[in-house]
Amino acid sequence: MGNLVLNGSSSGQITVSPPAVAGTNTVTLPATTGTLLTTAGGQTIGGTETFSIINATTIQVGGNQAVNGPAFSAYQSTLQSISGGTWSKIALQSKTFDTNSNFDNTTNYRFTPTVAGYYQINAQFSTSNSASGGYAVGAAIYKNGSAYKLAITRPTSNTSGAFISDLIYFNGSTDYVELYGYADQGSAGVIGTAYNFMSGSMVRGA
Amino acid sequence: MTLRDKICKIYTDLTFLDFGPDGTIVLQNDGDSKGDYIKSWTHPTHPQPSAEQLGSVQ
Numbered sequence: 023m024g025n026l027v028l029n030g031s032s033s034g035q036i037t038v039s040p041p042a043v044a045g046t047n048t049v050t051l052p053a054t055t056g057t058l059l060t061t062a063g064g065q066t067i068g069g070t071e072t073f074s075i076i077n078a079t080t081i082q083v084g085g086n087q088a089v090n091g092p093a094f095s096a097y098q099s100t101l102q103s104i105s106g107g108t109w110s111k112i113a114l115q116s117k118t119f120d121t122n123s124n125f126d127n128t129t130n131y132r133f134t135p136t137v138a139g140y141y142q143i144n145a146q147f148s149t150s151n152s153a154s155g156g157y158a159v160g161a162a163i164y165k166n167g168s169a170y171k172l173a174i175t176r177p178t179s180n181t182s183g184a185f186i187s188d189l190i191y192f193n194g195s196t197d198y199v200e201l202y203g204y205a206d207q208g209s210a211g212v213i214g215t216a217y218n219f220m221s222g223s224m225v226r227g228a
Numbered sequence: 229m230t231l232r233d234k235i236c237k238i239y240t241d242l243t244f245l246d247f248g249p250d251g252t253i254v255l256q257n258d259g260d261s262k263g264d265y266i267k268s269w270t271h272p273t274h275p276q277p278s279a280e281q282l283g284s285v286q
Contacts (some may be wrong), residue, residue: 104257107232109249109267111259131259153267158248167258174249202256208230 026227076125091134091224098211098218106208109162109169112147112201112218131200133220138194138228147203148183148217160204161186163220166197174204194228231255231264234285239274246271 041047061066096114104110113131120127124135125144135141147161161184162172173186190199201220203211232255236242247253256267269276 105230105232105255105264106253107244108230108257108264109259110264113259157244160249172249204249206248 046175058174065096091137091139091227092141093221093223094120094122094133095221096125096127096131096133096219097215099215102211103208104203104205104211106206107204109160109202111164112126112203112211114201114218114220115142116215118215118221130198132198133200133222134196134198135192135224136194137224138192139224140189140191140226142187142225143190143199143220144185144187144220145220146183146185146218147201148181148212149203149207150181150212151206156218157206158204159184159206162204163188163190164200164202165190167200169202170199183212183217186202189225191216191228229285231266233280234282235277237285238277238281240273 025040028036028038030036039048095118097116097118098112098114099116100113102113111131114125115127115131117125117127122136125133133143134178143163145161145163147159149159158174158176160172160174163170163186170190171186171188173184175184177181184203192198199220199222201218203218230249232244235247235253239260245251247255252271253269254267255264257264266276
């Protein structure tokens with residue numbers, strides 16, 4: 023059988039053309055009303071359909087997808103002293119950006135994404151009083167109030183920092199992360215956007 | 229005087245390494261009104277000091 027041509031109410035028409043290969047292929051239309059596909063744009067494809075897009079100039083995807091998932095970057099902008107030998111939460115009072123308003127920079131200084139998925143989280147703690155000679159400086163990502171991933175360095179200069187990064191799953195409701203810093207010596211954090219910070223972005227949906 | 233300083237006054241043989249990332253005494257501060265506190269204590273010989281002991285350190 024050749025092509026199936028459907029004539030419109032005016033001069034337009036649609037042609038359904040089967041592939042020139044052996045075998046049986048089936049086109050199944052959904053049992054719902056509405057437009058399945060159009061050249062006008064702005065249409066929504068829901069459910070679990072699988073489809074391919076070839077030679078597309080612009081693709082827009084809704085739902086829990088990394089392409090438009092939350093991203094943030096927060097940093098410390100006010101001096102904070104911590105006790106030596108004590109893992110201390112670092113207050114990150116300022117934000118460079120927070121696309122989904124998921125970072126609390128006023129009360130708990132934590133990132134609580136409201137979209138479930140896997141996030142790349144980066145964090146750094148620096149101190150101006152680390153002192154050289156084997157004293158440790160640490161940065162830790164705390165997840166839901168407990169140490170989750172840690173980085174330790176033993177600096178050779180008096181101003182130094184530790185950096186930590188990991189891929190972390192968030193359930194999109196209650197999971198959160200915070201930055202904790204550690205210094206063997208009593209410490210005052212170095213202030214500035216480049217020193218004490220945490221940032222992150224969704225890289226994969228749940 | 230910090231919490232670590234008080235503990236070291238009670239157990240004078242402790243060093244900063246006991247409180248370090250590889251140590252057996254973990255102190256923490258969650259940025260709330262609780263301040264510095266003992267998160268965990270797994271030192272092999274010294275028992276965790278009581279609040280009374282810590283409070284009496286001058």
